[in-house]
Amino acid sequence: MQKYDLVICGGGTAGVAAGYIAAKSGLKTLIVEKNIHLGGSITSALVMPAMKSNTKDINCEFYKAFIDELSLYNGQITYCDGNTGWFNPELAKIALDSLLEKVGCEVIYDAEVINAKCDKNHVHSIEICSKTLSLHIESLYFLDATGDGNFSAILKNEILENFEHRQPMTLRFHISGIDLKKFSDWLLDFDKDRNVTTCDVINGEIHLSTACTWDKDRKWALWPLFEQGIKDGIINEADASYFQLFTIPAMPGTVSLNCPRIILDKDIDPLDAVSVSRGIITARKQIWRLYCFMKAYFPGFEASYISNIADMLGIRESRRIKGKAVYTKEDLLSGKTYENPVLHADYPIDIHSYKKDSSTLQHTTVDYEVPVDILKSANYDNLFIAGRCVSTDFSAQAALRIQTSCFSMGEAVAREVKKLLG
Ligand SMILES: Cc1cc2nc3c(=O)[nH]c(=O)nc-3n(C[C@H](O)[C@H](O)[C@H](O)COP(=O)(O)OP(=O)(O)OC[C@H]3O[C@@H](n4cnc5c(N)ncnc54)[C@H](O)[C@@H]3O)c2cc1C
Structure with missing residues (x-):
């Protein structure tokens, strides 16, 4: 039995x-x-870019180190x-290994946290299981960073009730062989009006992005093509x-698709x-149809091919775990500040919907901050929660799920544990 100061369940964002x-x-x-690389949604679900948010540099040390390492x-x-x-998800796997090795953070891959030994409100150890081993690991503190709150579910930590429609999931993919x-x-x-299209040449590579949705909130230049399709x-x-659609650094002739949105009968x-x-x-059927559409309608895609389909589903929200405090939409919109905040941000409340003209992007009039109590489990004295399963209501989560905020939450937990251990 090994003993750690902090064991982190889930090596994602x-x-x-x-x-x-x-x-x-x-x-x-x-x-x-449980996967064989770090990064979670960034690498496995192919999610980029990290949304820009006014972080005021609060708990951004990791993000900067990650960018520096990835730039190498x-x-x-x-x-x-x-x-x-803007990350290259394959190179992010290499950069994250290297970064964590440099600071001496141990990693066990291909192993899933499946159980725990607890005593009332204290977690003593976890049980992990992989193809080759089943191991109990003791630690003073634990962090549930599993995205879906899987570790909290094992612990029967209280889950916040969901009163809303689920937001649609997305299976992202890459297309290569494009004449960019x-x-x-x-x-x-x-797209002469450049409503949503951007293009630039950076280090000799063309970088561009564009978008189109069935919502009529903007003039989508590409919509007539979709209608025709x-x-x-x-x-x-x-x-x-x-x-x-976006280009990807160091993947010439390749684009990343933040779609298809998976829409079933319910x-x-x-x-x-x-x-x-x-x-x-x-989703995979949709990917094939979208690829055929692009090949037929987008000049430059004639010789293109599907080069990657994410091996992890893009899930915007699932379990939200009850913490010592629950951060709400009202807290967020009020712009409340806190002593020693977990993060500072201005990213809007971004709610995706299954229905036409029903997705909403509610911008805030003031920046917001988040208190550390939403990272502390309501039920266990040595369990923290970080990432998209954090203790919030549905709407606040829709603002806080972005990568920069998830990085800051993880960082804040580490600093809190350091403080507790002196
Ligand atoms: C389609 C889509 C598009 C998005 N677009 C953007 C965007 O453009 N910009 C942006 O900033 N954000 C975006 N987001 C949001 C953001 O990417 C995620 O909310 C965020 O990355 C989630 O981070 P996390 O740490 O909570 O979970 P993850 O990064 O998903 O990490 C969870 C990790 O836990 C591991 N795990 C789970 N269970 C176990 C277990 N039992 N044992 C061991 N390991 C386990 C998983 O394998 C994974 O590695 C998007 C999200 C989606 C779904």
């Missing part, structure tokens, strides 16, 4: 930040990750209004519900394996 800062500050730290592999660019968060020069020339001419029977309406519960599986099969 929040988990890696916690692991890096904890180990760097001298804590004996372990990350248990040419896997990061700064683009679109100075957003530093041809595509960008066409796109810049086609529907008429021609290449795609269906659901395929056209949400479309976003909301998919991200915690129900049967309906999620149906959703994944649906």
Whole structure:
């Protein structure tokens, strides 16, 4: 039986930040990750860019170290209004290994946290299981950074009730073999108003982004093409519900697609394996149709091919774990400040909907901060929560789930544990 200061369940967005800062500050730290690389949504679900938010530099040490490390592999660019968060997900796997190794954070891959030994309100150890080992690991403190709050579910920590419709999930993918020069020339001419299209040349590489949705909140230059695609029977309406395309640093001729949004006959519960599986099969069919559509309608895509389909479903929200405090939409909109805040941000409340014209992006009039009590479990005295499963209501989570905020939450947990251990 090994004993740690902090054991982190899940080496995703929040988990890696916690692991890096904890180990760097001298804590004996372990990350248990069920995949074979770190990064979670960033790497496995192919999610980028990290949304730009006015962080006021609060708990941003990990984010900066990550960007610096990724830059060593040419896997990061700064683009679109100075957003530093454009990552290459494959190179992020290498950079994260290297970064955590430098500070001495231990990692066990391919191992899932499946059980725990607890005594009333205290967690003593976790049980992890992989193909080759089943191990009990003791620690003074634990962090649930599993995204879905899987560790809290094992512990029967209180889960906050959900009164809202689920937000749609997305299975992201990459297309390669694109003539980006041809595509960008066409796109810049086609979207003359540049409502949502951006394009730049950085370090000799073309970088661009564009989007189109079925919502009528903006003039989407690409919409007539999607309408035509529907008429021609290449795609269906659901395929056209949400479309976003970006280039990826150090992947010339490749674009990342933040779609398809998975729309079934009813909301998919991200915690129900049967309906999620149906959703994944649906998504891969959608990916094929969207690819055929792009190949047929986008100049520059003639010789393109699907080069990657994410091996992790993009889930915007599932369990929210009850902490010592529950952060609400009202707290967020009021711009309340806190002593020693977990994070500072201005990212809007971004709620995706299954229905046409129903997604909302509510901008705040003031920046907001978050108190450390939302990272502390309501039921266990040595358990923390960070990432998208943090203790918030539905709407506040829709603002706080972005990567920069998840990094800050992980970092704040590490600093809190360091403080507690003196
Ligand atoms: C489609 C989509 C698009 C998005 N777009 C953006 C965007 O453009 N910009 C942005 O900033 N944010 C975006 N987000 C939000 C953001 O990416 C996520 O909310 C955030 O990365 C979640 O971080 P996390 O640490 O909570 O979880 P994750 O990063 O998902 O990490 C959880 C980790 O826990 C591991 N795990 C789970 N259970 C166990 C277990 N039992 N044992 C061991 N390991 C376990 C998983 O394998 C994973 O590595 C998007 C989200 C989605 C779904």
